[in-house]
Amino acid sequence: MKILMAVVLLGILAALGSAGLFMLRKPRPGQPPGRDNRMARALAVRVGLSIALFLFILFSYWMGWIQPTGIPR
Template sequence: MKLLVIALVALIVSSLGSALYYLVKDKGQSERTVKALTVRVGLSVSLFLLLMLGYYFGLIPQQGL
């Protein structure tokens, strides 16, 4: 579970980096920035759902207060 979360976070950061690269390189004249940010949002939602399901099914233990 930890490796999957780390992999998704790495993909999110790389997608954000590619969006920044396309924004600077294309000067906002192409759709590549929007596509990269769309991928980032999709990955972020997937990570959120994965964490929620992991907690629900007991793969992520509850921490005591």
């Protein structure tokens, strides 16, 4: 369970990093500046992974696979 969540978190960070790189790069030669949608696609992947991870955590709690530990005193 922890490994799956860590892999999804790494995927979210990778999508965020690739969106940042696409934002900083110059447009391809011969293409108008506003026509490149790779950054938007990478951000959409990041949002989708974040929502999927949140729903998976809620589902895991509902199924009893994970349990809150609380704050130690």
